Amino acid sequence: MKPLVQVQDVGMRFDTKKGSFVALRDINLDISEGEVVTLIGHSGCGKSTLLNLIAGLTLPSDGGLICNGREIAGPGPERGVVFQNHSLLPWLSCFDNVMLGVERVFGTKEGKAKLKERTKAALEMVHMEHAMHKYPHEVSGGMKQRVGIARAFAMEPKILLMDEPFGALDALTRASLQDELIGVMAKTGATVVMVTHDVDEAVLLSDRVVMMTNGPAATIGEILEVKLDKPRDRLKLAHDPQFAEYRAAILEFLYQKQLKHAA
Amino acid sequence: MTTASMTMTHAMPNKSSEPIREKPAEQAAANHVASVKQAETPIIKVGQGKLPDALSAFARAVLPPLIGLALLLGIWAIIAIKTSGFPSPLKTWNAAVIIFSHPFYINGPNDQGIGWNILSSLKRVAVGFGFAAAVGIPLGFAIGRFKFLNSMVDPIISLLRPVSPLAWLPIGLLVFKRADPAATWTIFICSIWPMIINTAVGVQRVPQDYMNVARVLNLSEMKILTKILFPAVLPYMLTGIRLSIGTAWLVIVAAEMLTGGVGIGFWVWDEWNNLKVEHIVIAIFVIGIVGMLLEMILLQIAKRFSYEYS
Numbered sequence: 001m002k003p004l005v006q007v008q009d010v011g012m013r014f015d016t017k018k019g020s021f022v023a024l025r026d027i028n029l030d031i032s033e034g035e036v037v038t039l040i041g042h043s044g045c046g047k048s049t050l051l052n053l054i055a056g057l058t059l060p061s062d063g064g065l066i067c068n069g070r071e072i073a074g075p076g077p078e079r080g081v082v083f084q085n086h087s088l089l090p091w092l093s094c095f096d097n098v099m100l101g102v103e104r105v106f107g108t109k110e111g112k113a114k115l116k117e118r119t120k121a122a123l124e125m126v127h128m129e130h131a132m133h134k135y136p137h138e139v140s141g142g143m144k145q146r147v148g149i150a151r152a153f154a155m156e157p158k159i160l161l162m163d164e165p166f167g168a169l170d171a172l173t174r175a176s177l178q179d180e181l182i183g184v185m186a187k188t189g190a191t192v193v194m195v196t197h198d199v200d201e202a203v204l205l206s207d208r209v210v211m212m213t214n215g216p217a218a219t220i221g222e223i224l225e226v227k228l229d230k231p232r233d234r235l236k237l238a239h240d241p242q243f244a245e246y247r248a249a250i251l252e253f254l255y256q257k258q259l260k261h262a263a
Numbered sequence: 264m265t266t267a268s269m270t271m272t273h274a275m276p277n278k279s280s281e282p283i284r285e286k287p288a289e290q291a292a293a294n295h296v297a298s299v300k301q302a303e304t305p306i307i308k309v310g311q312g313k314l315p316d317a318l319s320a321f322a323r324a325v326l327p328p329l330i331g332l333a334l335l336l337g338i339w340a341i342i343a344i345k346t347s348g349f350p351s352p353l354k355t356w357n358a359a360v361i362i363f364s365h366p367f368y369i370n371g372p373n374d375q376g377i378g379w380n381i382l383s384s385l386k387r388v389a390v391g392f393g394f395a396a397a398v399g400i401p402l403g404f405a406i407g408r409f410k411f412l413n414s415m416v417d418p419i420i421s422l423l424r425p426v427s428p429l430a431w432l433p434i435g436l437l438v439f440k441r442a443d444p445a446a447t448w449t450i451f452i453c454s455i456w457p458m459i460i461n462t463a464v465g466v467q468r469v470p471q472d473y474m475n476v477a478r479v480l481n482l483s484e485m486k487i488l489t490k491i492l493f494p495a496v497l498p499y500m501l502t503g504i505r506l507s508i509g510t511a512w513l514v515i516v517a518a519e520m521l522t523g524g525v526g527i528g529f530w531v532w533d534e535w536n537n538l539k540v541e542h543i544v545i546a547i548f549v550i551g552i553v554g555m556l557l558e559m560i561l562l563q564i565a566k567r568f569s570y571e572y573s
Contacts, residue, residue, distance in 0.1 A: 057479070074478070075481060076481065077480075079479075083476070087475065089490065092490070100486070100490060101480045151480075
């Protein structure tokens with residue numbers, strides 16, 4: 001099967017006052033349809049940079065990225081993005097925030113009623129139908145992130161890009177949102193690329209864990225295939241020896257091979 | 264808190280070189296006041312019922328300003344006694360009662376009630392400010408959005424902004440040939456700078472996250488303007504409007520002293536020529552109260568349109 005996203009020899013340089021800074025080099029990665037890939041690494045390793053490149057928010061200095069057979073030259077509706085800080089517009093209700101994207105993608109083909117239906121369905125999927133007419137500042141951090149996920153899903157993207165979507169949440173909320181995401185992914189068969197710094201999250205959610213070396217000039221260090229049955233249950237996995245093994249492999253990479261000394 | 268924020272805003276247009284959203288400072292002040300109040304209440308609550316508690320809260324809110332006003336009146340009375348020609352508070356009060364019993368009389372073009380004078384000053388402010396908003400807000404948007412335009416216009420604004428608006432009055436007289444539009448013209452000049460600068464800064468400070476959302480959702484320029492830029496810039500714009508109107512109200516008095524006609528500034532000058540000092544004192548109070556009301560109304564509007572970012 002042809003991969004949905006191809007990252008080919010991608011490098012990224014930033015021009016700073018002190019000269020050029022190489023953030024990423026020689027990145028090669030293929031992502032197939034329906035696959036869940038997480039990017040993990042220490043902070044500053046360019047995980048988010050790579051995700052932004054796939055999103056089209058920044059363009060690579062070297063190499064190229066292809067999505068669905070076309071070169072990525074900017075953001076597009078076939079690539080949904082969930083931001084770390086939810087990025088909901090504070091002057092729009094949760095419903096209107098989701099509707100904004102829906103209108104843009106389906107507005108030319110479908111009537112208003114159908115668009116509203118889509119918006120509602122997306123919010124129902126993340127169990128936010130009870131608060132959809134509230135404003136972002138009236139709901140909790142976890143709920144905001146649910147709306148952020150609904151906004152991305154409602155546009156029916158081919159691939160969902162998530163930049164540490166649960167990074168700002170407390171552990172319990174994070175777990176419940178992970179379960180939510182597992183449910184949504186099972187239902188939609190979504191292709192997902194997710195940046196995380198949480199080892200458990202990486203193993204729990206992904207088919208492949210892409211481990212990145214430390215920056216500057218970070219690249220892909222190892223790729224771990226997670227062959228656990230889906231859908232996954234965090235309680236059962238807690239005692240699963242295979243889960244523990246995957247976990248240990250990532251920890252070993254992060255804390256032995258790529259140990260980062262505190263600055 | 265109100266007095267603190269007021270002195271700050273009035274100082275702003277003259278002193279600060281960069282517009283600031285004052286909200287955080289005000290909020291901080293509000294929080295401070297709240298925390299002080301919270302700390303105080305438990306002490307008073309001990310051994311007291313609910314009614315005295317409410318009473319003491321009322322007293323704490325009302326007494327200090329009353330004492331302040333009483334002190335002002337006291338000093339004023341002493342000065343009035345010690346000097347000749349300066350009216351006492353009582354004399355001023357009696358004059359005010361007469362003036363305000365007929366605020367809307369017209370005895371020819373140069374002798375009209377104080378109500379007409381205030382209204383015509385407000386009208387000039389409104390017209391001058393309206394034109395300033397119509398020009399300044401779009402210009403501010405453009406400057407904030409396009410760097411080239413910003414660097415093009417920036418030196419001009421830096422050069423012209425510190426100039427007293429009254430220096431523009433002769434230009435206004437030259438161009439418009441009449442006093443009334445010339446006064447409005449000075450209001451336009453003094454109002455436009457805060458409008459342009461605050462709007463531009465607001466546009467420049469739209470969080471990158473929102474612009475990323477716009478790019479990811481692939482929004483049209485129109486949607487970006489209506490759904491992201493405008494709501495995000497609105498609080499800055501309202502601060503600009505508030506600063507503009509504050510300055511405009513300061514300037515109109517001076518401008519009208521020079522141009523004459525009907526208006527509160529001209530009225531002050533006219534009463535000086537009549538040597539009715541008590542009327543000048545009344546005018547000072549009236550100008551202060553109107554300025555305060557304008558400020559309060561705009562603060563309320565700004566509060567309505569400020570969003571909680573979290």
